[in-house]
Amino acid sequence: MKVYKTSEIRNIALVGGAKSGKTTLAEAMAFNGGVVNRRGTVDDKNTISDYREIEIDRKNSVSTSLLYSEFGGKKINILDVPGFADFQGELVAAYSAVETAVVVVNAQNGIEVGTEIAHRYSQKMNMPMIFAVNQLDAEKANFDETVAQLKDFFGPKCTVIQYPVNQGVGFDSVIDIVLNKQLTFKGDKVEMSDIPADQASKAEEMRMALVEEAAAADDELMEKYFEDGDLSHEDLTKALKLALDKRDIFPILCTSAKENMGVARLLEFINDNVPAPCEVIDKPKTKAGKTVGYDVANPTIAFVFKAANEQHLGELSYIKIMDGEVSEAMDLVNSVNQSKERLSQILICAGKNRQKIEKAEAGDIICTIKLKDVKINHTLTTAKNTDDVVCEIEFPTPIYTVAVKAANSSDDEKVGAALKDIVTYDRSLTLENSRELRQTILGCQGELHLNTVKWYFENQYKLAVNFTAPNIPYRETITKSAEAMYRHKKQSGGSGQFGEVHMLIEPYYDGMPNQTKYPIRDTQEYPLEWGGKLVFNNCIVGGSIDARFMPAILKGIMEKMEQGPLTGSYARDIVVNIYDGKMHPVDSNETAFKIAGRTAFREAFKQAAPKIKEPIYDIAVTVPTESQGGVMTDLQGRRAIVMGMDAEGKYTTLRAKAPLAEMNRYCTALSSLTSGRGTFTMTFSGYELVPTDVQQALLKAYEEQAAEEE
Ligand SMILES: Nc1nc2c(ncn2[C@@H]2O[C@H](COP(=O)(O)OP(=O)(O)O)[C@@H](O)[C@H]2O)c(=O)[nH]1
Ligand SMILES: [Mg+2]
Numbered sequence: 001m002k003v004y005k006t007s008e009i010r011n012i013a014l015v016g017g018a019k020s021g022k023t024t025l026a027e028a029m030a031f032n033g034g035v036v037n038r039r040g041t042v043d044d045k046n047t048i049s050d051y052r053e054i055e056i057d058r059k060n061s062v063s064t065s066l067l068y069s070e071f072g073g074k075k076i077n078i079l080d081v082p083g084f085a086d087f088q089g090e091l092v093a094a095y096s097a098v099e100t101a102v103v104v105v106n107a108q109n110g111i112e113v114g115t116e117i118a119h120r121y122s123q124k125m126n127m128p129m130i131f132a133v134n135q136l137d138a139e140k141a142n143f144d145e146t147v148a149q150l151k152d153f154f155g156p157k158c159t160v161i162q163y164p165v166n167q168g169v170g171f172d173s174v175i176d177i178v179l180n181k182q183l184t185f186k187g188d189k190v191e192m193s194d195i196p197a198d199q200a201s202k203a204e205e206m207r208m209a210l211v212e213e214a215a216a217a218d219d220e221l222m223e224k225y226f227e228d229g230d231l232s233h234e235d236l237t238k239a240l241k242l243a244l245d246k247r248d249i250f251p252i253l254c255t256s257a258k259e260n261m262g263v264a265r266l267l268e269f270i271n272d273n274v275p276a277p278c279e280v281i282d283k284p285k286t287k288a289g290k291t292v293g294y295d296v297a298n299p300t301i302a303f304v305f306k307a308a309n310e311q312h313l314g315e316l317s318y319i320k321i322m323d324g325e326v327s328e329a330m331d332l333v334n335s336v337n338q339s340k341e342r343l344s345q346i347l348i349c350a351g352k353n354r355q356k357i358e359k360a361e362a363g364d365i366i367c368t369i370k371l372k373d374v375k376i377n378h379t380l381t382t383a384k385n386t387d388d389v390v391c392e393i394e395f396p397t398p399i400y401t402v403a404v405k406a407a408n409s410s411d412d413e414k415v416g417a418a419l420k421d422i423v424t425y426d427r428s429l430t431l432e433n434s435r436e437l438r439q440t441i442l443g444c445q446g447e448l449h450l451n452t453v454k455w456y457f458e459n460q461y462k463l464a465v466n467f468t469a470p471n472i473p474y475r476e477t478i479t480k481s482a483e484a485m486y487r488h489k490k491q492s493g494g495s496g497q498f499g500e501v502h503m504l505i506e507p508y509y510d511g512m513p514n515q516t517k518y519p520i521r522d523t524q525e526y527p528l529e530w531g532g533k534l535v536f537n538n539c540i541v542g543g544s545i546d547a548r549f550m551p552a553i554l555k556g557i558m559e560k561m562e563q564g565p566l567t568g569s570y571a572r573d574i575v576v577n578i579y580d581g582k583m584h585p586v587d588s589n590e591t592a593f594k595i596a597g598r599t600a601f602r603e604a605f606k607q608a609a610p611k612i613k614e615p616i617y618d619i620a621v622t623v624p625t626e627s628q629g630g631v632m633t634d635l636q637g638r639r640a641i642v643m644g645m646d647a648e649g650k651y652t653t654l655r656a657k658a659p660l661a662e663m664n665r666y667c668t669a670l671s672s673l674t675s676g677r678g679t680f681t682m683t684f685s686g687y688e689l690v691p692t693d694v695q696q697a698l699l700k701a702y703e704e705q706a707a708e709e710e
Helices: 021-032 053-058 086-094 113-124 145-153 196-217 217-226 233-245 263-273 408-425 448-460 547-562 590-607 625-637 665-672 692-709
Strands: 011-016 065-072 074-080 100-106 128-135 158-160 163-164 175-176 181-186 188-195 250-254 301-310 314-323 323-327 331-333 339-343 345-351 353-357 359-361 365-369 378-383 400-406 430-434 440-445 463-468 474-480 484-488 497-507 523-528 533-538 574-582 609-624 641-649 653-657 679-689
Touching: 011 021, 011 086, 011 113, 011 448, 021 065, 021 074, 021 100, 021 113, 053 448, 065 263, 086 113, 086 448, 100 113, 100 263, 113 128, 113 145, 128 145, 145 158, 145 163, 145 250, 158 196, 163 250, 175 196, 188 359, 196 217, 196 233, 217 365, 233 250, 233 408, 250 263, 250 463, 301 408, 314 323, 323 331, 339 345, 359 609, 365 679, 378 679, 400 448, 400 484, 400 665, 408 430, 408 440, 408 448, 448 463, 448 665, 474 484, 474 497, 484 574, 484 590, 497 590, 523 547, 533 547, 547 590, 574 590, 590 653, 609 625, 609 665, 625 653, 625 665, 665 679
Parallel strands: 011 074, 011 100, 065 345, 100 128, 128 250, 158 250, 533 574
Antiparallel strands: 065 074, 163 175, 175 181, 181 188, 301 314, 301 378, 314 365, 323 359, 331 339, 331 378, 345 353, 345 365, 400 440, 400 463, 430 440, 474 609, 484 497, 497 574, 523 533, 609 653, 609 679, 641 653
């Protein structure tokens, strides 16, 4: 393969709704570029893009595939991105490596969840967009309705470049406004003819509207347009290219990926209008704020946007060359961890087919194997510029968490290693070993996402694993003051143990004056690791307990704070005043006072109207306005308090405070309430007392569990 120059490279991501035809389109694009000589289909499970075992099993994409097409002297790198909302981490990563999104829309369904997600991230990441209205050969294809929806949802920037003449069964022709021709598809060939008389006035009207819209992208072109009342084909292309890059226009084209209709023209349109990496307005930046150059003459900056572990090959790293060039056997430094790396091989990928090349220039996307210590979001550079670290991909935070445990404890280690492996290659998953909950918590993007993890355990790792709802990190506190004393006395043969502690405990709140009915001799304030405070006051008079035993008493109290008396959860926000006690000249020691402190504290705690506090989250739920009522009712059923709402376009965002305990699997509920269109975020807000009935239920559950464990 020839070495493509930066100006000859185009990078696109195929995004949009699940089952809209992205993988089929990727296959057709590769076919039109001569990269494969026959088109596989998703239904026959033989595409080059959906080649992973899980994808063949499920007949849909799970992970982004890298493909390319060589067309019109250019190399078009194609990232085929899975369309389900749960895989939006793949989309974000793909967007970090391309200059334009091609959003595939199923003409039978119009806008779908995946279309909206693609649009949302395009907006967020300033990504130019082209719409490919696909499946125009299908019986229920409705181009006009689809376009109306696109304009309705995404605004007037959505601009028709092609429209079908005869959509549905028998579809074979489109009118192309830019070429000013009718295209008729015959087999894999295209015939171009003049626009027929019955379409002429409609086409001309649309062309003039397009010219005017595109010309607005550039002052000079606008002037030309004003003078001549039209733009030449060259000028129109120039204007379109600018408008696309500036996100002033989102062109709409027509395809039937399955029948390979409109695909060659789409590739041509991409060649003509999509910016080369070096032409793009909004280039990636390094953490130091430097814009990458996409210049082959610069030192190398190569960004790892994806990694995978594949059978027979080991670890694959997918790399976007942001500056300079890479060549086989080149030495680079990982500028994140300074590991020295050698590019033993440079591979280009047509999905599952990989081919070795010797060199690739800035702007290209390649793949390599067997790097030593390189992960997603790392940057490889020539040793001279190890300060250059490309800004990291911001993966979506999890919206669904589960506790993971090996079904057989003998598999604990294997399950732990597998989990670590899985989250290394999918950064929209998170993993936490929670000391507090005594559980391993996996965070994911939804039920489907979790199902892929389950699939890996079952089919790849062959390990039996249980997934359960995570425990809730409750807190315990007190609501009134109480006093208690405890005498720990033990006489066992020789030396005994003796310690007696009297304490007064009081609820703590921020800004409270530190005074109590006993004179305070010494006070210590301990901010607790798990939030809240413990104030420890030494109010001993007359030396009834030596100061040297105070740390032991505190230690005993801390033990109970860590495993609260009610449910074993962390306790918080308590003032402890040690005001009296007794010592024995021989038998008093630290252990005795620790036990006395701990037990007195437990007794006092129980009398101090103890309460359980639960974590409350700020929830922002964005839903289509028509489903707002149902979503609100559901939230109220979850003990949520709605704080307000804002409408934007067709969507309403509800803001609420809700207890974490009620939000388990919320993503699934929301999805069914909104046909998959609702999204939400959750951020920790604080702790609040649980209602009495909830407290009763929790106490009962804890007692039962404790009885079981005994
Ligand atoms: N009729 C028709 N079916 C299509 C077309 N493109 C894809 N399909 C079918 O739609 C289904 C989903 O296709 P796929 O490429 O996997 O969609 P993806 O999820 O967007 O990658 C498959 O059954 C395809 O055969 C098309 O242009 N016309
Ligand atoms: Mg797919």
